[in-house]
Amino acid sequence: KYLLSVTSTNLYVEGAVGVFASAYSSLTADYAMDFTTLANLAIGGNGIDAPIKYNGTTCRTLKCAAPSTTFSSATGSAGNLTGDYQYQVTFVTESGAETNPSSSTTVVSPSADQVNLTNIPTGSGEVSSRKIYRTTAGGTVFYHLDTINDNTTTTYTDDIIDSNLG
Secondary structure (H helix, E strand, O other): OOOEEEEOOEEEEEOOOOOEEEEEOOOOOOOOOEEEEEOOEEEEEOOOOOOEEEOOOOEEEOOOOOOOOOOEEEEEEEEEEEOOEOEEEEEEEOOOOEOOOOOOOOOEOOEEEEEEEEOOOOOOOOEEEEEEEEEOOOOOOEEEEEEEOOOOOOOEEEOOOHHHOO
8 A cells, every 4th residue: 555645746655654755746736636546556637637557666647659650561481371461559558458559560461371570569668568460361350369478579470360360
């Protein structure tokens, strides 16, 4: 449990009894903050600034921007995919929230091949994983393909048949 205090434009957290340290600044002055707890996080908002979250160590805004950089798809070595495919990626935050998807890749058309994804976007410090989505051959609806359980890997090889998409 944490004792939080907001004074003017700063959020403070109690460390030792009666000793407060600044955990976040840049709040709009003169607006009261309301807090609730969710999954071991303190979530606060004042109706003016972006909501913030405190996890016991760091305080950040609750929002997480969707991937804005493009990534590439290209035919790889022999595999299971034949048809026209497109890909998208989303960011997943430490608290489990998922962003809107990135723009779609250009269509890639393997013929009994794998597809290599490169330059997969990475996110801010609160991103803990990324989800990759793909269409079925010739389709327009995106289905969950796989999850990259880090925020550093920028390549992925797809050899998953359409019927195994989630």
